[in-house]
Amino acid sequence: MLELQLGLTLASNSMQGFDLNCCAGYEPKEVVGLNPLINKAMHQLSPSFSSRSDNGNQVDNKKRSFDDAFENNRAVPRTLPLLLWNNQPHEDDDPKDFYSHPSFAINQNNGDSVVGWPPIKSSRKKHCHQNNRSVENECGYGVIRSSSNYMFVKVKMEGVAIARKIDLTLHHSFLTLKSTLINMFGTCQEDSNCYKLTYQDSEGDWLLAEDIPWRSFVRSVQRLKLLRSTALLI
């Protein structure tokens, strides 16, 4: 749960003629006396940053002390934060949770695209589609085989929202392929045994990748999926 410490709101009267265009719309009023808790929290901020940077010296010199930040900087108003930044690591900061959260709202679209990405206006998007309609891929799915040296295939890992793509021409065995994929999704190699590599063939069927020779696999693969072993009925 959120631990909130509400600081004092200093008397900053709204300016007459509130200026919407000026980013420094508030003139700081005289500071009567700051809550010592706030003071302490602010001081905690500076040392914690320097420990994070490799170029420790350079970054430190740029960091403003609390006084510099709040006395001379007109742009930051004196209203105090609703939550004190205490910079303690929290469990809910774990980035992995973010991606497996059920509400992580990415429109899957059969895993083909993310809503509004890449950021292109609709008028332009319409134009792209019209142009590329003539580029029919022979296999009808997600793979474009060309005379150039690429063969990109979509890969999904169970439990991960965003798909990746991998160039199969860079691989010659299931071992290297699987190892690279595990790396791509940020899982450690020890866990790779927990995942099975499956693929969708040109007929739309999902099969276990390691069951056929590499060459046949490359000729018929349309897309890949890494499934957790427990999910398979084998």
Next chain:
Amino acid sequence: MLKKMSYSFPEDVLEHVFSFVTTHKDRNAISLVCKSWYEVERWCRRRVFVGNCYAVSPVMVTRRFPEVRSVELKGKPHFADFNLVPEGWGAYVYPWIEIMSTSYPWLEEIRLKRMVVSDESLELISKSFKNFKVLVLSSCEGFSTVGLAAIAANCRNLRELDLRESEVDDLSGHWLSHFPDTYSSLVSLNISCLGSEVSFSALERLVGRCPNLRTLRLNRAVPLDRLASLLRRAPQLVEFGTGAYSAELRLDVLSTLDGAFSSCKELKSLSGFWDMVPAYLPAIYSVCSGLTSLNLSYATIQSPDLIKLVGRCLNLQSLWVLDYIEDSGLEAIAASCKDLQELRVFPSDPFGVEPNVSLTDQGLVSVSEGCPRLHSVLYFCRQMSNAALVAVARNRPNMTRFRLCIIEPRTPDYLTLEPLDVGFGAIVEHCKELRRLSLSGLLTDRVFEYIGTYAKKLEMLSVAFAGNTDLGLHHVMSGCESLRKLEIRDCPFGDKAILANAAKLETMRSLWMSSCSVSFEACKLLGQKMPRLNVEVIDESGPPDSRPQDCPVEKLYIYRTVAGPRFDTPTFVWT
């Protein structure tokens, strides 16, 4: 007594002095000096800019500035361009037109961006303002050609009608014929976004009888073989946009078109060129040396043809092009277009699985080296390296707008497989005048630390698929002194940074966060404690408090306002 002496300038002297001060920022500053300056200033303010139509109410604006002649309003947040804002969210212009129709009978100019404009609004505009001159609708929607017909028919003094990138319900091209035969004051017409054919003879007659026409941007439906007759009627054109630039090669058509272009001695800007075929390229060669602006972003010609074309445009200042230009084309530009200031490279196949062109980080580095005045960049590509970004930063410390879109989210440096933190860090460190930045690629909290430390003049930041923890967002909100607009999607930022920097939000125009980790609790708290902010939770799947507490909100839009909560909130917006 001394006080009285210094402030005894007669008002008309003050007014005269103020008339030389034109930018919105400066006029706003003047009004804060003292009460009498505020009074004088508000009576002589002629142009008003409202960056967020919900930040202030039309009544407040008309009450404070009674003598306005020109109004500019912006509505939806930027991410609405990419379909992230649901239909029906708001930004209706009608309430503004209604108020202004009585308060500003002498209004001359209306400029709108990302607003919903109904046919009724257009009709009201056309009937309310006798001296109406300029209508610019940028990325607007909600109106049809019926509304356009009203404008054409009733605005006797219209100079400018610019529909750039708006979505128009295009019922027919007949609206253009509503310009009366006596009407001849057109200076600028941009109908490039319209789908259907306008009556060509009406267009020809209109162009023919408007001697002051400087800008004409046609829509795709105007065929190539009609261009020459239009150009012949308007050799004084400065800016011209073609329709579809494609036809079977006929030498007579080519030579007529070439002749028509040559007769336009003032031409500085070209655009259009949908479906361009190389065969008709030579028709524009004669005007290339005078061009300062070229928009080829719908032109499907390939690199060798593009190189031939831009090689002749030695005075080019602004170039918009598809990634067909490739690295080789950008190298050619770096060698010939020494005056280039703005470059935008759009993707020809953004949803393709594999790269279809050879456009990489190298192209960007080349132009950064060769074009000393380059300061505004929008670049879509598929690979980037820290080394390239550092080179760009070192080459172009004068960069003011830098928007990089690496098409695949979270792509690392392709050489080292590391995040691109250092590269973007170099950009903000070296480019001290940077006002706008869009990030992409694999990025950790580190990049935000750099941004918070160095990007002191940054006004707008766009972030997607980046960062690790709230610390990232905190760096930006606490460090970027000039920040006005912050838009974030798909980042693991939660409640802490926003709440710790709540005060910062009142110094900014707006904050957008979608697909992040902000809880409804935090939003409610923020809304309660900060009365001068509107905190809008946009969630189409139902009431946010019906879901478990740790479930993040779908979309969050926070903006400062003196108008209080809005009256037109749709059902899917929770405040």
